[in-house]
Amino acid sequence: MKMLVIFEKSKRIRHVGHLDLMRTMQRALRRSGLPVAFSNGFNPHMLLNFAAPLSVGTSGRREIMEVPLSKEISEADFKSALSAALPSDLPCIAVRAVDDKHPAPMSMLRAAAYSIEFYENARPLIDAIPRLLARDTIMVMRKTKSGEKLCDIRPMIYDLCAVDDTHISCTLSICESATCKPELLMDALYAEAGLAERSYCLYTRMQMYGENMVPLELL
């Protein structure tokens, strides 16, 4: 049996890196006393699977972690034990029990919705959205392991709009072959708007989706 844990990583915790988050979750699970399965081998460890790591600084409203268990346990019991063991800034929102054959969340991930919030009016940037979306191709320089590479992110933008003068929302492709981070989209938008100076903004991943834009946590 495996448990899908939906948790929030926001406020101060957005500065915690992915490896530190994994260790934090492992220790929380140890404190909780829940029957988590360990790997076999010389150095046994918990086999936690995260749907997708967040960049340091980016918040996540409904992040997903998969926890393999060594014993059956009810969702309600699991949630209350884990919640009691987590720091208050890292709350568990929901859990869902799935069987061992359930595919890993990462393998089903296709897209994610982001919210981008500014401390000041971002009107000039927002005005550039329709112009950017009207393009057939949007070429941006992305950094990969093997250096910089020019790539077209237009097909990876599923949705992009302004909520108000300080708030942009977007839905972007995120899967092995085609991932567009919101920072990359902002590079393109700044270029389209012809703005050299960046305004400070906060990124939040609001939701992750699988095939046909079904929320990943329901798959």
Added chain:
Amino acid sequence: MKELSTERLDRLLDSVLKPSRYIGGEMNAVSKPFDQAELTFAFCFPDSYEVGMSHLGIKILYDIINKQPWALCERAFMPWPDMADGLRRENLPLFSLESRQPLSRFDIIGFTLQYEMCYTNILEMLDLADIPVYSADRKDGPIIMAGGPCAYNPEPLAPFIDVFQIGDGEDMMVEAISCVRDCKAAGKSRLETLRALAGIEGIYVPAFYEASYNEDGTLASFAPTDPCAPSVVRRCVVTDLDHASYPSAFIVPYTEAIHDRIVLEIMRGCTRGCRFCQAGMLYRPVRERSVETLLRQAEELENATGYEEISLSSLSSGDYTHLTELVTALIERYKDKKVSVSLPSMRLDSIVKQSLEETQKIRKSGLTLAPEAGTQRLRDVINKGVTEDDLIRAVKDAFETGWSTVKLYFMIGLPTETEEDLAGIGVLARDVINTYFSVPKSVRAKGLRVTCSASTFVPKAFTPFQWQGQDEYDTIIKKQKDLADILHQVKGVNFNWHEPELSMLEACFARGDRRMADVLYQAWKTGCRMDAWSEYLRFDLWLDAFKACGLDPAFYANRMRGEKELLPWDFIDAGVTKAYLWCEWQRALKGETTPDCRNGCQGCGMQRFEGVCSK
């Protein structure tokens, strides 16, 4: 007062290295309403978060202060230089991690003094907090306290710190914060509050004392100038460690601290009497916790933290009376929970083979041994009661039980050291390697790794070597080079050493007087900070600072002191008497050893403290 703007702080945190150092909110961090506390205390560690969060004292005192319903203790660490510069650039004040309050809003700021080379960070943190660094310039705002091992020679920090705590902090801290709370409630002035604090045992208020100097630069007199201040400040001692307060929960950092695990303080103090060791003199006598107490603490801490490792802490864990019983019980209890038990600072003459076998059941870490010197003659001088046979027996046991990584710690520049002593280090290293190969292939583990580490001897206050001059810089460099050549000829040994520049500055502060404060201020003012991190040490600026203040580092570091010289720390009664230390110094020069006092009192002076020594 600088205000903490959320937007500017968010932006800054997004631009610095490891922002998780500054976020607080970790598991088991306190969250009490700041404005409702009768007394607020900011515990400041003058080094990075990762170093500070590894320190046991902060965990103990943070817990003790927060256990008082009327008090609140929060934490702050030395920001990494990128963050320090960012705070200045954004005009943001240094803040506490828990409630993000500017430090200047606290009633007390307390620094722990673990290492002399963190002193510039204290000035840097005060300045970042918008607090004048000199006590004399502070008319209001927090009272600045300091404690810890370096407080036994407080003089180089005297003009910057309002109140020093000398000795064990458990009881003294509650007394000190209660005193400040009462003074605050009664509306007493800063001066009246400092006077009240000066009356507490273990507390030293430097503003109430005056020093004068002889023509040759040595101290002529040191005396109180205010009737409230005692002429001798007596160290505070916790007599019953088993019932002393200990946290039942540790804060669990998000980012990895250097020592990120459960620490059980199995005992405090060591009576072996190594003559270079300040801790061995300052934490006398030996006080042990019972196995029952330690097992209870282990269980509470394991439940509260989820840590995967328990380590035993003391100056000499091998001397703990019930070591085998404790280690066996811990391993038995935690093997199913996959918690490992490690035994650091193990003295090689007391390693029990049984304990070694028990430890490796879970995880095998490297074996660290500290012979300190290369020949028996020099080991007798420093009173390190360890023979080459002890060492070889210990590593043989270790190799036979599956260890293959050994670290050997040595010091160079010890009193009376000769070339022969350096050559002896090479002999010892070769013997360790030969011992490994004498163990049958089928028994020993593969991949032998022997590391020899040589640090430079730094004479410290309240040790028998407090009269000894440190080797001059050029001599240290030559000895390091010679030792490197010697060890180069021993196949399979890695050699590393410490920067001699740092050891020299450490020696100046370890036995410095009040005038060293001028050097410290000047060095900080010209840009020195994070000196303990080699990438930030600016030795040139330090030398300039000495010059600008008209002081000679050799006067502090390299000069031999005489029996009659008044030492800057003589006004502190640390337990061991000056007469005993001098006697030990003379025995050292004759190569005579002194046995562990648990086998018979050696008259160090601790008997004068009521109820402290059991024998």
